[in-house]
Amino acid sequence: MTLDVQDRATASSLRFIMAQLTMLIVNAITANALATVGWFWLSIIYGVVCMVMLFLCFLGCKEHIGEDKEGDLHVENIPLKTALPALFKNKYFYIQALLFCLFYLSLNASGAMTFYFCNIILDDITLLTYTSMATSLPMIVINFAMPPLVKKFGKQKMMIMGSLLYIIGSILIGAGDSNFAIVLTGLIVKGFGLGPIASGIFAMTADVVDYGEWKTGIRSEGLVNSCTSFGMKVGCGVGAAIGAWLLTLGHYDGTAAVQPESAVNMIRFGYGYLGAVIGVIVLILCFMMNIDKHIGQIQHDLEAKNA
Numbered sequence: 001m002t003l004d005v006q007d008r009a010t011a012s013s014l015r016f017i018m019a020q021l022t023m024l025i026v027n028a029i030t031a032n033a034l035a036t037v038g039w040f041w042l043s044i045i046y047g048v049v050c051m052v053m054l055f056l057c058f059l060g061c062k063e064h065i066g067e068d069k070e071g072d073l074h075v076e077n078i079p080l081k082t083a084l085p086a087l088f089k090n091k092y093f094y095i096q097a098l099l100f101c102l103f104y105l106s107l108n109a110s111g112a113m114t115f116y117f118c119n120i121i122l123d124d125i126t127l128l129t130y131t132s133m134a135t136s137l138p139m140i141v142i143n144f145a146m147p148p149l150v151k152k153f154g155k156q157k158m159m160i161m162g163s164l165l166y167i168i169g170s171i172l173i174g175a176g177d178s179n180f181a182i183v184l185t186g187l188i189v190k191g192f193g194l195g196p197i198a199s200g201i202f203a204m205t206a207d208v209v210d211y212g213e214w215k216t217g218i219r220s221e222g223l224v225n226s227c228t229s230f231g232m233k234v235g236c237g238v239g240a241a242i243g244a245w246l247l248t249l250g251h252y253d254g255t256a257a258v259q260p261e262s263a264v265n266m267i268r269f270g271y272g273y274l275g276a277v278i279g280v281i282v283l284i285l286c287f288m289m290n291i292d293k294h295i296g297q298i299q300h301d302l303e304a305k306n307a
Helices: 003-062 082-088 092-122 125-153 155-176 180-215 223-247 261-286 292-306
Strands: none
Touching: 003 125, 003 155, 003 180, 082 180, 082 223, 092 155, 092 292, 125 155, 125 180, 155 223, 155 261, 155 292, 180 223, 180 261, 180 292, 223 261, 261 292
């Protein structure tokens, strides 16, 4: 919608803030709503609300790339046989797709282990709400500060900082074991780390589109943005599966009054240390995602081209 990098960072931060606030609201009202209307009608209600919001988003967005002085769009339709080879020459597309996969894999793998960690490691299922908020609230807070931070340091440096915090927080969670104070501290640090990563990868998707056009002369928003959808689907699916695989490897028994030590260790690893392992890979990818060094020249050249 815009070639302005700062506008993209702001829009991405606001998007993630609203997504997290919505998740908190949904988590707060779902239990009571479920008892009142049941899964079927609750699913329909959420589906209708989601559809309306998506339509409002669609109607409220306007494409400006390729717009003339009269406000008419003149965008060339690039055939797939031309756009696809150009996409494969865009090195940042592969990094971006991997970042999305790992981000959602991490969220869903730790999410799948939350119930078991609270119930077995912390021995208090009521702490589940606090563990969720301990990660979500710092993500919201840091995203309010992201636009000025991105303007000063750039998206890549903020994502690197976020990855380091994510690793430290995950290690604290795993090492905390049944000490809720240490686990809570780790979750807060992890939340402050996940915020810049989440905001950065969404904002950088538009940068990857611009880089592809700058490098090859072919603009393909749809194909580049497929990394978002691809990463979400693969990450969510594999992340949830990893939770089940870890429980299986640990010989978890849902009917047992006391779980074997192997199951306890796997739950602790899945909820804590696994995030540190993923965080190291994300950190390496963030160092490779050095598109910020090109963005000034990209903006200048594309603005001249569109003019």
